[in-house]
Amino acid sequence: MDYLELYGLSEEPFGPALSERFYFESPQHAAARIRLTHAVCTMKGLAVLVGDLGTGKSMLARRLLSDLPEHEYRAALVVFVHAHLSPSVFLSRLARCLGVPEADSAAPPEDLLDQLLMHLMVEREAGRRAVVLLDEAGVLADRELRRQFRGLLSLEHDGERLITFVVVGTPELDDYLRADPALLQRVACRTTLFALESQGTREYIEHRLRIAGCNVTPFPAETCECIHGLVHGIPRLINNLCDNLLLEGCLSGRAVVSPQMAEEAAAALGIPALFPA
Incomplete structure (x- = not known):
């Protein structure tokens, strides 16, 4: 089973291509x-x-x-x-x-x-x-x-x-x-x-999932908040992290992605190094 099937998606919601269908207007x-x-x-x-x-x-x-x-x-x-x-x-x-x-x-x-x-x-x-x-x-x-x-x-x-x-x-x-x-x-x-604010990050994630055919989001509010903090509201990084999270969620058979999973995936991608303290 791939993550499209697990999460009820008709296509990849966080792919790298610049598809106008996924345009999010904050x-x-x-x-x-x-x-x-x-x-x-x-x-x-x-x-x-x-x-x-x-x-x-x-x-x-x-x-x-x-x-x-x-x-x-x-x-x-x-x-x-x-x-x-x-x-x-x-x-x-x-x-x-x-x-x-x-x-x-x-x-x-x-x-x-x-x-x-x-x-x-x-x-x-x-x-x-x-x-x-x-x-x-x-x-x-x-x-x-x-x-x-x-x-x-x-x-x-x-x-x-x-x-x-x-x-x-x-x-x-x-x-x-x-x-x-x-x-x-x-x-x-x-x-x-500018980068998205916290609410904008959550709405951005939900928007792309909805366009891709998802009816029940695998990203609860606390995970969206965690994602925002990790990537500082930058859409390209949101895409990279969320795509990895869907794959990791599929591999572990989890219908819901947790904040801990987000932190682990961000670390694996090297995202924290982009925002040194």
């Missing part, structure tokens, strides 16, 4: 989504979402993207795995994600900007606004890439801004922006995601 997530949506709908140019690792930034960004009507927006999610890129690679990747297939990373940055400008003008004529969600924005640590990024924010036609960026990153993103006052001044919206 009050702070709702407020952040409203602010960012307003920035996008009014084409503010640059909005910033900051949060520590594992606080749900990427999930929120994907939810925001999926909420945009396709007939009104040319929207793209761009993730740069490597922070050290040439300006041409940076611009060509953005252009291709926005539907410019001929964008060549070997082309000069000026040519790529011209290609992108022409494409965005065509999109605007068709009634679509361009939006880019730039996730894990470590590329902005590079001075030259920040300069190219400022150029993108200046793309306009007939007095209308042609593209808006929602930039997502860890608190280091604020350092990159402060290092470039000209870019910092262009930030029209900034919002922060």
